[in-house]
Amino acid sequence: MGDDQKFLKLVGPAEAARLQTALRQGATRRDLMRLLGAAGMGAALAGSVAGAAGTAYAQTPRRGGRIRVAGTSTSTADTLDPAKQSMSTDYARCNMFYNGLTSLDGSLTPQPALAESWTTTDGKSWSFKLRSGVTFHDGKTLDAEDVVYSLARHKDPATASRARSLAMPMVEIKAAGPLEVQITLDAANADLPVVLGTFHFLIVKAGTTDFATAIGTGPYMCKEFTPGVRSIATRNPNYWKQGRPYLDEIEFVGIPDEQARVNALLSGDIQLTAGINPRSVRRITGTPGFSVFETKSGYYTDLVMRVDQAPASNPDFALAMKYMLDRQQMLTAVLRGHGVIANDQPIDPSNRFYFAGLPQRPYDLDKAKFHFRKSGIGNSALPLVCSPAAEHSVEMAMLIQESGKQAGMNIDVKRVPADGYWSNHWFKHPLGFGAINPRPSADILFTLFFKSDAAWNESGWKNEKFDQLLLAARTETDEAKRRQMYADMQVLVHEQSGIGVPLFFNLLDGHSSKLKGLGAIPLGGLMGYSFAENVWLEA
Amino acid sequence: MIRNALLRMVVARLALGLLSLLLVSLAVFAITSLLPGDTAQEQLGQAATPEAVAALRLQLGLDQPGWLRYLHWLGGLVSGDAGRSLVNGQPVAALIGARLPNSLLLAAATAVVSVPLALAIGISAAMWRGTAYDRGVSMLTLSIVSVPEFLVATAAVLVFAVHLRWLSALSYVSSIDSIGQFIRVFAMPVLSLCCVIVAQMVRMTRAALIDQLRAPYVEMAVLKGAGPIRVVWSHALPNAVGPIANAVALSLSYLLGGVIIVETIFNYPGIAKLMVDGVSTRDMPLVQACAMIFCAAYLFLVLAADLCAILSNPRLRHR
Numbered sequence: 001m002g003d004d005q006k007f008l009k010l011v012g013p014a015e016a017a018r019l020q021t022a023l024r025q026g027a028t029r030r031d032l033m034r035l036l037g038a039a040g041m042g043a044a045l046a047g048s049v050a051g052a053a054g055t056a057y058a059q060t061p062r063r064g065g066r067i068r069v070a071g072t073s074t075s076t077a078d079t080l081d082p083a084k085q086s087m088s089t090d091y092a093r094c095n096m097f098y099n100g101l102t103s104l105d106g107s108l109t110p111q112p113a114l115a116e117s118w119t120t121t122d123g124k125s126w127s128f129k130l131r132s133g134v135t136f137h138d139g140k141t142l143d144a145e146d147v148v149y150s151l152a153r154h155k156d157p158a159t160a161s162r163a164r165s166l167a168m169p170m171v172e173i174k175a176a177g178p179l180e181v182q183i184t185l186d187a188a189n190a191d192l193p194v195v196l197g198t199f200h201f202l203i204v205k206a207g208t209t210d211f212a213t214a215i216g217t218g219p220y221m222c223k224e225f226t227p228g229v230r231s232i233a234t235r236n237p238n239y240w241k242q243g244r245p246y247l248d249e250i251e252f253v254g255i256p257d258e259q260a261r262v263n264a265l266l267s268g269d270i271q272l273t274a275g276i277n278p279r280s281v282r283r284i285t286g287t288p289g290f291s292v293f294e295t296k297s298g299y300y301t302d303l304v305m306r307v308d309q310a311p312a313s314n315p316d317f318a319l320a321m322k323y324m325l326d327r328q329q330m331l332t333a334v335l336r337g338h339g340v341i342a343n344d345q346p347i348d349p350s351n352r353f354y355f356a357g358l359p360q361r362p363y364d365l366d367k368a369k370f371h372f373r374k375s376g377i378g379n380s381a382l383p384l385v386c387s388p389a390a391e392h393s394v395e396m397a398m399l400i401q402e403s404g405k406q407a408g409m410n411i412d413v414k415r416v417p418a419d420g421y422w423s424n425h426w427f428k429h430p431l432g433f434g435a436i437n438p439r440p441s442a443d444i445l446f447t448l449f450f451k452s453d454a455a456w457n458e459s460g461w462k463n464e465k466f467d468q469l470l471l472a473a474r475t476e477t478d479e480a481k482r483r484q485m486y487a488d489m490q491v492l493v494h495e496q497s498g499i500g501v502p503l504f505f506n507l508l509d510g511h512s513s514k515l516k517g518l519g520a521i522p523l524g525g526l527m528g529y530s531f532a533e534n535v536w537l538e539a
Numbered sequence: 540m541i542r543n544a545l546l547r548m549v550v551a552r553l554a555l556g557l558l559s560l561l562l563v564s565l566a567v568f569a570i571t572s573l574l575p576g577d578t579a580q581e582q583l584g585q586a587a588t589p590e591a592v593a594a595l596r597l598q599l600g601l602d603q604p605g606w607l608r609y610l611h612w613l614g615g616l617v618s619g620d621a622g623r624s625l626v627n628g629q630p631v632a633a634l635i636g637a638r639l640p641n642s643l644l645l646a647a648a649t650a651v652v653s654v655p656l657a658l659a660i661g662i663s664a665a666m667w668r669g670t671a672y673d674r675g676v677s678m679l680t681l682s683i684v685s686v687p688e689f690l691v692a693t694a695a696v697l698v699f700a701v702h703l704r705w706l707s708a709l710s711y712v713s714s715i716d717s718i719g720q721f722i723r724v725f726a727m728p729v730l731s732l733c734c735v736i737v738a739q740m741v742r743m744t745r746a747a748l749i750d751q752l753r754a755p756y757v758e759m760a761v762l763k764g765a766g767p768i769r770v771v772w773s774h775a776l777p778n779a780v781g782p783i784a785n786a787v788a789l790s791l792s793y794l795l796g797g798v799i800i801v802e803t804i805f806n807y808p809g810i811a812k813l814m815v816d817g818v819s820t821r822d823m824p825l826v827q828a829c830a831m832i833f834c835a836a837y838l839f840l841v842l843a844a845d846l847c848a849i850l851s852n853p854r855l856r857h858r
Contacts, residue, residue, distance in 0.1 A: 075819065076624060076822065076825065077627060077820050078627070157597070157598075158597075162591070164594075226808075227627050227629070228808065228813065228816055229637070255709070255806050260805075264708040267700035267708040269707055419575075420574070420581070422580075423580040423581070
């Protein structure tokens with residue numbers, strides 16, 4: 001029996017994947033025992049697992065080497081300004097050069113980064129203690145002023161920060177000493193360390209206004225940056241994480257065309273790339289020397305039904321549509337199995353607040369027919385707007401149209417171009433599609449997309465009970481009570497909102513098999529965009 | 540005498556060219572502003588809350604009316620300042636300065652390969668018109684011109700980069716330090732572009748030359764005992780240079796703005812991609828500057844072709 005099989009047999013596939021990830025990132029035997037202990041495993045069994053896993057996966061990271069990495073987009077809008085990041089490529093680039101106060105791990109729990117520790121008594125006033133001896137790439141020492149500047153600039157409208165709404169609740173941000181920052185919120189939020197671990201709150205040097213280059217504290221220094229062409233990152237010899245990073249240099253480019261990305265990977269021009277289409281997986285894994293890394297994530301494309309407009313203002317119609325989502329078929333045909341079936345609510349199973357007790361809504365044409373007939377909408381054409389901008393929405397719309405025919409519904413699929421989709425079409429039609437990137441917390445996700453007064457309340461769903469639960473859960477410090485509140489919210493969205501979430505997508509990265517150290521952080525591909533300080537090249 | 544006439548023509552052409560540039564800039568500006576969404580909305584994308592859009596518009600000066608922004612841009616251009624990109628705040632001149640040499644290099648490499656090749660094939664096909672060679676050339680050029688370039692480029696990548704691993708699937712101009720590397724990087728983009736433009740030039744050259752070879756003066760030359768090479772080289776070809784030069788100019792003008800597909804597939808940082816970026820982010824100063832460059836290049840090539848035709852044509856020259 002190979003070590004892999006032994007390992008699987010001992011812990012089961014899900015746990016095995018998590019542990020392998022930890023091991024690839026260089027977890028020690030002691031880390032592993034802790035992880036297994038947390039999973040509720042007895043010490044004796046844990047010991048034998050750690051042994052089996054150790055021989056199979058523990059490899060010592062090698063220092064040195066240069067890789068070329070391709071992201072999924074490139075344009076003159078590429079940026080090194082953390083506040084202006086808008087594409088996944090910006091996140092990957094900025095994470096090479098900057099650090100945040102916290103960083104989010106594989107379960108999206110905040111871990112200390114530039115902040116060594118943090119305390120709060122009421123969830124409203126927070127104190128963050130900074131790590132000492134951290135230097136910027138130009139030699140300046142990190143202090144509280146840098147942090148205050150980096151956080152406060154998001155509130156200035158002139159910064160045009162994309163995270164302004166997350167920064168506005170921080171009513172006071174001040175230095176309480178050279179290495180201590182105090183933040184006062186307008187209302188309690190137990191998730192502040194999570195918010196500060198998101199990419200827009202990366203720390204820049206106090207007073208920085210010119211982002212032609214990046215002076216951060218991150219694992220790599222910016223040697224070259226040309227928007228729309230490439231960036232070159234060289235190892236930061238003074239990085240505060242001992243022994244990291246491993247590579248000497250990373251060249252980061254963007255290749256928008258997926259086929260061109262796969263070709264570049266297979267021809268050896270790049271060693272790592274994101275955004276692999278499920279259709280290309282077999283081609284990559286079928287070529288010796290190349291692998292696909294899969295990250296289960298909360299990324300979803302959702303059916304948006306405006307509940308404040310006909311036809312979805314009729315709850316029976318919305319319900320009929322939800323019963324018409326052939327999730328299994330979508331998973332097999334559209335994602336080729338690289339996804340997880342969802343249940344018309346946005347919290348995915350990898351989230352710590354996922355409510356597993358919510359019964360799965362089945363694909364049920366009889367129920368769909370029943371509710372549709374009850375709605376009395378009849379045979380009038382129902383336009384359903386889809387676009388390549390919302391990933392896979394075109395295929396999903398086709399499948400819904402087919403199911404609709406069988407349920408007696410006349411769905412008219414309208415395909416619109418990706419250009420301008422988000423400003424002109426997204427949730428502006430009675431029936432359409434959205435695509436939602438993974439968010440770091442249940443609170444952020446619900447606040448952005450489901451709260452009654454949210455700017456992106458896609459379906460126009462207003463529910464007072466939901467809003468109260470959301471605010472209560474944000475301030476609740478008792479984990480069990482908090483979990484129950486999030487469960488109740490998931491039930492409410494599942495039953496009443498105008499959002500149909502058929503699937504959560506797995507994120508696929510293609511890489512040379514010589515590249516090691518990748519792990520899953522469900523924020524996005526490329527290890528939640530933080531691959532740079534974790535990967536290394538096998539000799 | 541001839542010099543004066545030429546000078547007058549060049550000056551008149553330049554004046555007309557300036558007018559064309561002005562009209563093109565107006566048209567581009569009008570069309571860009573018809574596109575849905577503006578820079579602020581495109582830049583914020585999914586995150587475009589009304590207040591964020593308003594703040595960004597204010598920062599970028601997009602709250603001013605369109606005509607004022609146009610005049611502002613025009614005034615800047617006249618005084619030699621192409622403005623700053625709305626998207627990343629860098630000077631447009633710097634953005635273009637970084638990309639234009641790449642585009643010119645690719646265009647030059649393609650021209651050096653394609654023009655002699657096309658002329659040789661076109662002239663030989665005209666000399667041996669009606670033979671199996673001529674029919675073969677016709678068939679081949681017709682089939683090549685009907686294959687879309689993305690197919691040629693993708694097939695070339697699959698064969699030479701992915702399977703044979705002879706060439707690089709991506710092109711990077713900044714990392715070239717030897718002839719071998721130059722060929723490795725440029726072979727496939729140049730090949731793909733040649734497929735598009737060689738066929739057109741071959742057909743135009745052949746047609747123009749055959750037209751002349753049918754003329755009475757050629758028959759006269761043949762009757763006087765001139766050999767086939769002398770007939771073509773000294774008699775027919777000088778009279779065919781006009782149309783041929785125009786065909787070449789048209790094909791070459793395509794090499795600056797029309798190569799977006801090749802630039803995308805090979806990830807080549809040229810100016811066509813820059814303009815497409817500009818359009819998709821509604822970056823008006825950038826789009827305008829690129830449009831001006833394409834338009835100016837086109838006018839220049841056509842002017843050069845006309846000059847070429849006049850200087851080479853004995854009848855026009857001695858008028």
